[in-house]
Amino acid sequence: MAGRNDHRDWSPGLSSFAFSMEKKESYSMKKHRVLFLGLALFAVMGVTANEARAELISVTVSIGGGPVLTTDALATVTATSYNINSPAGIAALNTFLSSNGSAYQFTNLGGASNFPGSTLGLLGLSGLAFTGGTLGTNTALTIHETESGFTAPTSPLGGVLGSSSSGTFTNQPAGSGQTASSSFNGSTTPTYFVRSTGTGVNSGTTNGPMSVGIGPPLPSLYTLDNTLTLGLAIGTTGVPVTDEFGVTAAVQVVPEPSTIVTMLTGLPLPLVMFALLRRRRAAA
Numbered sequence: 001m002a003g004r005n006d007h008r009d010w011s012p013g014l015s016s017f018a019f020s021m022e023k024k025e026s027y028s029m030k031k032h033r034v035l036f037l038g039l040a041l042f043a044v045m046g047v048t049a050n051e052a053r054a055e056l057i058s059v060t061v062s063i064g065g066g067p068v069l070t071t072d073a074l075a076t077v078t079a080t081s082y083n084i085n086s087p088a089g090i091a092a093l094n095t096f097l098s099s100n101g102s103a104y105q106f107t108n109l110g111g112a113s114n115f116p117g118s119t120l121g122l123l124g125l126s127g128l129a130f131t132g133g134t135l136g137t138n139t140a141l142t143i144h145e146t147e148s149g150f151t152a153p154t155s156p157l158g159g160v161l162g163s164s165s166s167g168t169f170t171n172q173p174a175g176s177g178q179t180a181s182s183s184f185n186g187s188t189t190p191t192y193f194v195r196s197t198g199t200g201v202n203s204g205t206t207n208g209p210m211s212v213g214i215g216p217p218l219p220s221l222y223t224l225d226n227t228l229t230l231g232l233a234i235g236t237t238g239v240p241v242t243d244e245f246g247v248t249a250a251v252q253v254v255p256e257p258s259t260i261v262t263m264l265t266g267l268p269l270p271l272v273m274f275a276l277l278r279r280r281r282a283a284a
Helices: 015-042 087-099 258-266 269-283
Strands: 058-063 068-070 081-084 104-113 121-131 141-150 159-170 177-184 192-195 210-214 222-230 241-253
Touching: 058 087, 081 087, 087 104, 104 141, 104 222, 121 141, 121 222, 159 177, 159 192, 177 210, 177 241, 222 241
Parallel strands: none
Antiparallel strands: 058 068, 058 141, 081 104, 104 121, 121 241, 141 222, 159 210, 159 241, 177 192, 177 222
């Protein structure tokens, strides 16, 4: 990987796009950093670290149901954060994709959780991917994120799992974009879509969020998963297609499901986390 320290080196034909992608990367990394920090705040809400084993977030990417890469060795990983944002890590991920015929490249990919849980159990995945230049032709890419060992919330009455996804598309034709779902110990929400509305910058349209009942009971030591599949068009050297994506799994006990329903139907969950973080900063 020597000398491959940004996407201009390992993405042939994208030199004219480098400056704009660097700006987008800077904005995206700041935005995702806020999400990761917001999620991390939940980790200290009423649950001490010695109440659960130290489980780590894990991520895999698979190309069109074919080659699979576990990206953990490329990331900085803790129980509450997962970041592939170093030049070497991103270069290795993108080399795997291009060498296996994928149309995609990433500027960043990461995740966050509030492990070991609190009044909500939360796991989020986010990143920015693009197509364009002389890359591959396979436009199906699935990203799977998982973390085990959550201890809260629990309830003998059961709970509800919600899944919320967002996308910011650029140059993506209307009608396609991404699909997503989340699961709790194998209980999976229906798969739903976020689709671009046109080639201008847009947040798309969606038939989500989705939810599924859990239990009773709502057990301890549970596993949360997020699955997001990209289906972008292939851009060109000067006009790449980009998707700044996110998906979040959130679980809550059933006596008060209105809280999670309100969060998931009134505002995308990642934005709720941004708002909570801003509120805490303002209070400080």
